[in-house]
Amino acid sequence: MGLLDIFKISGSGLYAQRVRLSISATNIANAQVTRTLEGGPYRAKDVILKAVPISEKDPNLKAVEVADIVDDPAPFKEVYDPNHPDADKRGIVKYPNVDVITEMVELLSAGRAYQANLTVLSTAKSMALRTLDLLK
Template sequence: MDILTAFKISGSGLKAERARLNVASMNLANANTTRTMEGGPYRAKSVVFEAKPLKTFRDVLSSTEDKLRQVEVSAVVEDKKEFKSVYDPSHPDADENGIVLYPNVDEAEQMVDIISARRGYEANVAALEAVKSMAIKALDIARR
Protein backbone atom coordinates (compact mmCIF):
# COMPACT_ATOMS: atom_id res chain seq x y z
CA MET A 1 0.00 0.00 0.00
CA ASP A 2 1.39 3.37 -0.97
CA ILE A 3 1.24 6.56 1.05
CA LEU A 4 -1.54 8.17 -0.96
CA THR A 5 -3.75 5.10 -0.50
CA ALA A 6 -3.21 5.24 3.25
CA PHE A 7 -4.10 8.94 3.22
CA LYS A 8 -7.25 8.22 1.21
CA ILE A 9 -8.40 5.49 3.61
CA SER A 10 -7.79 7.63 6.70
CA GLY A 11 -9.36 10.62 4.97
CA SER A 12 -12.53 8.64 4.33
CA GLY A 13 -12.60 7.75 8.02
CA LEU A 14 -12.25 11.42 8.97
CA LYS A 15 -15.09 12.37 6.65
CA ALA A 16 -17.35 9.62 8.02
CA GLU A 17 -16.69 10.54 11.65
CA ARG A 18 -17.33 14.21 10.87
CA ALA A 19 -20.72 13.24 9.39
CA ARG A 20 -21.53 11.24 12.52
CA LEU A 21 -20.56 14.17 14.72
CA ASN A 22 -22.70 16.56 12.67
CA VAL A 23 -25.78 14.32 12.90
CA ALA A 24 -25.38 13.80 16.66
CA SER A 25 -24.98 17.57 17.13
CA MET A 26 -28.08 18.21 15.04
CA ASN A 27 -30.01 15.71 17.16
CA LEU A 28 -28.94 17.45 20.38
CA ALA A 29 -29.77 20.87 18.96
CA ASN A 30 -33.30 19.68 18.12
CA ALA A 31 -33.92 17.68 21.31
CA ASN A 32 -36.79 20.01 22.29
CA THR A 33 -38.16 20.85 18.83
CA THR A 34 -41.85 19.99 18.92
CA ARG A 35 -42.74 21.34 15.49
CA THR A 36 -40.77 20.90 12.27
CA MET A 37 -41.42 22.01 8.70
CA GLU A 38 -42.88 18.56 7.98
CA GLY A 39 -45.19 18.88 10.98
CA GLY A 40 -44.79 17.07 14.26
CA PRO A 41 -41.72 16.75 16.45
CA TYR A 42 -38.17 16.31 15.24
CA ARG A 43 -37.09 12.69 14.63
CA ALA A 44 -33.62 11.66 15.73
CA LYS A 45 -31.31 10.65 12.90
CA SER A 46 -28.34 8.32 12.69
CA VAL A 47 -25.59 7.68 10.16
CA VAL A 48 -25.16 4.36 8.38
CA PHE A 49 -21.60 3.53 7.31
CA GLU A 50 -20.61 1.21 4.50
CA ALA A 51 -17.25 -0.25 3.51
CA LYS A 52 -16.62 0.52 -0.16
CA PRO A 53 -13.80 -0.84 -2.30
CA LEU A 54 -10.94 1.57 -2.63
CA LYS A 55 -10.44 2.19 -6.33
CA THR A 56 -6.94 3.21 -7.23
CA PHE A 57 -5.61 3.68 -10.73
CA ARG A 58 -3.51 0.53 -10.34
CA ASP A 59 -6.60 -1.52 -9.34
CA VAL A 60 -8.49 -0.37 -12.40
CA LEU A 61 -5.62 -1.27 -14.74
CA SER A 62 -4.90 -4.66 -13.20
CA SER A 63 -8.59 -5.43 -12.51
CA THR A 64 -7.63 -7.39 -9.42
CA GLU A 65 -10.05 -8.15 -6.64
CA ASP A 66 -10.44 -5.15 -4.34
CA LYS A 67 -8.86 -5.89 -0.99
CA LEU A 68 -8.59 -2.40 0.47
CA ARG A 69 -11.74 -0.72 1.69
CA GLN A 70 -12.67 2.79 2.70
CA VAL A 71 -15.64 3.90 4.77
CA GLU A 72 -18.45 6.00 3.34
CA VAL A 73 -21.72 7.31 4.68
CA SER A 74 -24.34 5.31 2.82
CA ALA A 75 -27.39 6.93 4.43
CA VAL A 76 -28.71 9.13 7.20
CA VAL A 77 -31.80 7.41 8.56
CA GLU A 78 -34.52 8.55 10.93
CA ASP A 79 -35.01 6.76 14.23
CA LYS A 80 -38.40 5.04 14.34
CA LYS A 81 -38.70 5.06 18.14
CA GLU A 82 -41.84 6.56 19.61
CA PHE A 83 -41.94 10.22 20.52
CA LYS A 84 -41.92 11.25 24.20
CA SER A 85 -45.38 12.23 25.43
CA VAL A 86 -45.53 14.96 28.08
CA TYR A 87 -48.63 16.43 29.68
CA ASP A 88 -48.40 20.21 29.29
CA PRO A 89 -51.74 21.81 28.38
CA SER A 90 -50.18 25.30 28.29
CA HIS A 91 -47.75 24.37 25.49
CA PRO A 92 -48.72 25.77 22.06
CA ASP A 93 -48.25 22.34 20.43
CA ALA A 94 -50.39 20.45 22.95
CA ASP A 95 -53.25 18.39 21.54
CA GLU A 96 -56.83 18.53 22.85
CA ASN A 97 -55.83 16.28 25.79
CA GLY A 98 -52.89 18.53 26.76
CA ILE A 99 -50.27 16.06 25.50
CA VAL A 100 -47.17 17.41 23.76
CA LEU A 101 -45.04 15.10 21.64
CA TYR A 102 -41.31 15.69 22.08
CA PRO A 103 -38.53 14.33 19.84
CA ASN A 104 -37.27 10.80 20.29
CA VAL A 105 -33.76 12.12 20.96
CA ASP A 106 -31.88 10.41 23.79
CA GLU A 107 -29.38 13.05 24.93
CA ALA A 108 -27.10 10.54 26.68
CA GLU A 109 -26.95 8.38 23.55
CA GLN A 110 -26.10 11.42 21.43
CA MET A 111 -23.29 12.41 23.81
CA VAL A 112 -21.89 8.87 23.58
CA ASP A 113 -22.03 9.13 19.77
CA ILE A 114 -20.21 12.48 19.90
CA ILE A 115 -17.46 11.07 22.14
CA SER A 116 -17.17 7.94 19.98
CA ALA A 117 -16.98 10.03 16.79
CA ARG A 118 -14.29 12.17 18.40
CA ARG A 119 -12.25 9.09 19.32
CA GLY A 120 -12.65 7.68 15.81
CA TYR A 121 -11.56 11.00 14.36
CA GLU A 122 -8.51 11.04 16.65
CA ALA A 123 -7.62 7.48 15.60
CA ASN A 124 -7.73 8.43 11.93
CA VAL A 125 -5.58 11.51 12.58
CA ALA A 126 -3.08 9.29 14.42
CA ALA A 127 -2.99 6.92 11.43
CA LEU A 128 -2.33 9.87 9.12
CA GLU A 129 0.47 11.08 11.39
CA ALA A 130 2.01 7.58 11.43
CA VAL A 131 1.97 7.37 7.63
CA LYS A 132 3.46 10.85 7.39
CA SER A 133 6.19 9.91 9.86
CA MET A 134 7.00 6.73 7.90
CA ALA A 135 7.20 8.72 4.66
CA ILE A 136 9.59 11.22 6.24
CA LYS A 137 11.77 8.38 7.59
CA ALA A 138 11.81 6.75 4.14
CA LEU A 139 12.93 10.03 2.57
CA ASP A 140 15.65 10.41 5.22
CA ILE A 141 16.91 6.90 4.49
CA ALA A 142 16.87 7.56 0.74
CA ARG A 143 18.95 10.72 1.19
CA ARG A 144 21.78 8.87 2.95
Protein backbone atom coordinates in the same frame (compact mmCIF):
# COMPACT_ATOMS: atom_id res chain seq x y z
CA MET B 1 -0.82 -1.51 0.73
CA GLY B 2 0.78 1.76 -0.27
CA LEU B 3 0.90 5.07 1.53
CA LEU B 4 -1.74 6.51 -0.79
CA ASP B 5 -4.10 3.69 0.21
CA ILE B 6 -3.54 4.57 3.85
CA PHE B 7 -4.32 8.22 3.13
CA LYS B 8 -7.50 7.27 1.25
CA ILE B 9 -8.72 4.97 4.01
CA SER B 10 -7.97 7.39 6.83
CA GLY B 11 -9.35 10.33 4.87
CA SER B 12 -12.62 8.49 4.33
CA GLY B 13 -12.68 7.70 8.05
CA LEU B 14 -12.19 11.37 8.92
CA TYR B 15 -15.08 12.37 6.68
CA ALA B 16 -17.39 9.66 8.06
CA GLN B 17 -16.63 10.58 11.66
CA ARG B 18 -17.15 14.28 10.92
CA VAL B 19 -20.60 13.46 9.56
CA ARG B 20 -21.38 11.40 12.68
CA LEU B 21 -20.27 14.31 14.88
CA SER B 22 -22.37 16.76 12.90
CA ILE B 23 -25.52 14.61 13.01
CA SER B 24 -25.16 13.98 16.76
CA ALA B 25 -24.69 17.70 17.39
CA THR B 26 -27.79 18.41 15.29
CA ASN B 27 -29.80 15.83 17.22
CA ILE B 28 -28.75 17.29 20.57
CA ALA B 29 -29.47 20.84 19.41
CA ASN B 30 -32.99 19.82 18.39
CA ALA B 31 -33.76 17.61 21.39
CA GLN B 32 -36.55 19.93 22.58
CA VAL B 33 -37.97 21.10 19.21
CA THR B 34 -41.68 20.33 19.11
CA ARG B 35 -42.45 22.16 15.87
CA THR B 36 -40.52 21.82 12.59
CA LEU B 37 -41.13 23.19 9.11
CA GLU B 38 -42.40 19.76 8.07
CA GLY B 39 -44.83 19.76 10.97
CA GLY B 40 -44.56 17.86 14.22
CA PRO B 41 -41.50 17.39 16.41
CA TYR B 42 -37.95 16.98 15.23
CA ARG B 43 -37.10 13.37 14.34
CA ALA B 44 -33.60 12.16 15.29
CA LYS B 45 -31.25 11.24 12.47
CA ASP B 46 -28.92 8.24 12.20
CA VAL B 47 -25.85 7.88 10.00
CA ILE B 48 -25.50 4.66 8.01
CA LEU B 49 -21.90 3.79 7.12
CA LYS B 50 -20.70 1.13 4.71
CA ALA B 51 -17.36 -0.34 3.74
CA VAL B 52 -16.30 0.15 0.12
CA PRO B 53 -13.25 -1.28 -1.65
CA ILE B 54 -10.66 1.32 -2.60
CA SER B 55 -8.78 -0.79 -5.10
CA GLU B 56 -9.67 -3.36 -7.74
CA LYS B 57 -6.27 -4.99 -7.16
CA ASP B 58 -7.00 -5.77 -3.52
CA PRO B 59 -10.71 -5.98 -2.65
CA ASN B 60 -9.80 -6.53 1.01
CA LEU B 61 -8.70 -2.89 1.35
CA LYS B 62 -11.82 -1.02 2.35
CA ALA B 63 -12.60 2.58 3.11
CA VAL B 64 -15.71 3.84 4.83
CA GLU B 65 -18.47 5.75 3.11
CA VAL B 66 -21.56 7.51 4.37
CA ALA B 67 -24.29 5.41 2.78
CA ASP B 68 -27.24 7.42 4.06
CA ILE B 69 -28.62 9.64 6.78
CA VAL B 70 -31.98 8.30 7.87
CA ASP B 71 -34.71 9.26 10.30
CA ASP B 72 -34.74 7.29 13.54
CA PRO B 73 -37.99 5.26 13.56
CA ALA B 74 -38.30 5.35 17.37
CA PRO B 75 -41.58 6.83 18.62
CA PHE B 76 -41.76 10.39 19.85
CA LYS B 77 -41.79 11.05 23.60
CA GLU B 78 -45.21 12.06 24.83
CA VAL B 79 -45.55 14.39 27.81
CA TYR B 80 -48.73 15.66 29.41
CA ASP B 81 -48.54 19.47 29.36
CA PRO B 82 -51.92 21.05 28.50
CA ASN B 83 -50.48 24.59 28.69
CA HIS B 84 -47.88 23.97 25.98
CA PRO B 85 -48.76 25.65 22.64
CA ASP B 86 -48.16 22.37 20.77
CA ALA B 87 -50.36 20.24 23.05
CA ASP B 88 -53.08 18.22 21.35
CA LYS B 89 -56.71 18.03 22.55
CA ARG B 90 -55.73 15.58 25.28
CA GLY B 91 -52.97 17.90 26.56
CA ILE B 92 -50.19 15.67 25.19
CA VAL B 93 -47.07 17.25 23.67
CA LYS B 94 -44.92 15.14 21.38
CA TYR B 95 -41.20 15.70 21.89
CA PRO B 96 -38.38 14.54 19.61
CA ASN B 97 -37.18 10.95 19.82
CA VAL B 98 -33.68 12.17 20.69
CA ASP B 99 -31.96 10.37 23.57
CA VAL B 100 -29.37 12.93 24.68
CA ILE B 101 -27.29 10.36 26.59
CA THR B 102 -27.06 8.11 23.53
CA GLU B 103 -26.10 11.11 21.42
CA MET B 104 -23.36 12.07 23.90
CA VAL B 105 -21.94 8.54 23.66
CA GLU B 106 -22.13 8.84 19.86
CA LEU B 107 -20.22 12.15 20.06
CA LEU B 108 -17.50 10.59 22.22
CA SER B 109 -17.24 7.53 19.96
CA ALA B 110 -17.07 9.60 16.77
CA GLY B 111 -14.54 11.97 18.34
CA ARG B 112 -12.27 9.07 19.36
CA ALA B 113 -12.55 7.49 15.90
CA TYR B 114 -11.74 10.86 14.29
CA GLN B 115 -8.70 11.20 16.56
CA ALA B 116 -7.58 7.65 15.68
CA ASN B 117 -7.79 8.42 11.97
CA LEU B 118 -5.73 11.58 12.48
CA THR B 119 -3.11 9.52 14.29
CA VAL B 120 -2.96 7.07 11.37
CA LEU B 121 -2.50 9.96 8.92
CA SER B 122 0.18 11.54 11.07
CA THR B 123 2.06 8.24 11.42
CA ALA B 124 1.87 7.55 7.67
CA LYS B 125 3.11 11.07 6.95
CA SER B 126 6.05 10.61 9.35
CA MET B 127 6.92 7.29 7.72
CA ALA B 128 6.87 8.87 4.26
CA LEU B 129 9.07 11.78 5.39
CA ARG B 130 11.56 9.42 7.05
CA THR B 131 11.70 7.33 3.88
CA LEU B 132 12.41 10.44 1.81
CA ASP B 133 15.16 11.45 4.25
CA LEU B 134 16.79 8.03 3.84
CA LEU B 135 16.71 8.32 0.05
CA LYS B 136 18.64 11.62 0.03
